[in-house]
Amino acid sequence: xxxxxxxxxxxxxxxxxxxxxxxxxxxxxxxxxxxxxxxxxxxxxxxxxxxxxxxxxxxxxxxxxxxxxxxxxxxxxxxxxxxxxxxxxxxxxxxxxxxxxxxxxxxxxxxxxxxxxxxxxxxxxxxxxxxxxxxxxxxxxxxxxxxxxxxxxxxxxxxxxxxxxxxxxxxxxxxxxxxxxxxxxxxxxxxxxxxxxxxxxxxxxxxxxxxxxxxxxxxxxxxxxxxxxxxxxxxxxxxxxxxxxxxxxxxxxxxxxxxxxxxxxxxxxxxxxxxxxxxx
Numbered sequence: 001x002x003x004x005x006x007x008x009x010x011x012x013x014x015x016x017x018x019x020x021x022x023x024x025x026x027x028x029x030x031x032x033x034x035x036x037x038x039x040x041x042x043x044x045x046x047x048x049x050x051x052x053x054x055x056x057x058x059x060x061x062x063x064x065x066x067x068x069x070x071x072x073x074x075x076x077x078x079x080x081x082x083x084x085x086x087x088x089x090x091x092x093x094x095x096x097x098x099x100x101x102x103x104x105x106x107x108x109x110x111x112x113x114x115x116x117x118x119x120x121x122x123x124x125x126x127x128x129x130x131x132x133x134x135x136x137x138x139x140x141x142x143x144x145x146x147x148x149x150x151x152x153x154x155x156x157x158x159x160x161x162x163x164x165x166x167x168x169x170x171x172x173x174x175x176x177x178x179x180x181x182x183x184x185x186x187x188x189x190x191x192x193x194x195x196x197x198x199x200x201x202x203x204x205x206x207x208x209x210x211x212x213x214x215x216x217x218x219x220x221x222x223x224x225x226x227x228x229x230x231x232x233x234x235x236x237x238x239x240x241x242x243x244x245x246x247x248x249x250x251x252x253x254x255x256x257x258x259x260x261x262x263x264x265x266x267x268x269x270x271x272x273x274x275x276x277x278x279x280x
Contacts, residue, residue, distance in 0.1 A: 004068075010076055019216040022219070023212070023215055023216050038051065038058060049240050053123060060222065071090060081184065083208060083211045087214050088171060090219065095221070096126065104228065104233075105228050107236055116239075116240060125143045126146070131145060166210070166218075170211065179207075187200065245257075
């Protein structure tokens with residue numbers, strides 16, 4: 001499949017750093033992470049939490065690639081508002097993925113910091129939940145997603161990141177306010193006379209530059225989230241299995257600890273009676 005690339009014109013107008021190259025290399029890395037199937041049983045035959053994390057990261061990866069390639073097409077057209085709207089969606093997805101992988105990392109490195117039950121609820125709500133204010137388009141009752149701004153605030157506080165700054169700038173072009181309308185499409189306004197333009201060159205150059213920076217950062221944190229999951233996945237699985245065993249809910253027909261090979265796999269003959277519906 002041919003990957004979208006930033007045009008020579010965009011590279012010439014926005015030459016700062018290696019942002020264009022970073023965007024394209026990140027998309028290629030994320031594209032390579034797409035898989036046709038994730039078998040949660042092969043992650044853990046007794047816990048569904050690892051497969052929820054894996055599903056969320058795979059879904060986020062696919063969404064990020066999809067939206068980023070659309071953003072590149074709009075950036076190449078120098079279509080300001082649509083570029084910012086699509087880039088903001090990539091940023092939101094990347095922040096969600098990074099937050100999940102950070103929680104996994106904290107659970108492994110400092111278990112007292114993370115409530116695994118709360119993390120499980122958060123991931124389930126994210127997988128099947130609707131927006132906090134949704135009234136009509138509700139997929140599953142009782143599940144609401146956490147506001148993405150809440151997640152960004154936590155990440156900014158912990159990691160000293162620029163996510164909220166990017167989000168604010170991109171959001172100004174996502175709404176019908178001054179930046180999204182008048183500052184983009186008004187050429188001059190004198191007395192009662194307003195003249196219009198397709199979009200102001202000066203405004204387009206500044207805001208597109210921000211969008212390119214935000215897109216590069218968003219894709220990099222998406223890949224960072226995947227790498228953190230790769231690094232901590234096995235320890236996270238073992239931690240969750242230990243929790244189930246210590247709670248006394250470990251399936252009687254499954255050995256503990258599960259005899260895993262060095263790569264984390266285990267004999268598929270280990271299948272307990274409730275493996276289609278793991279303990280939690």
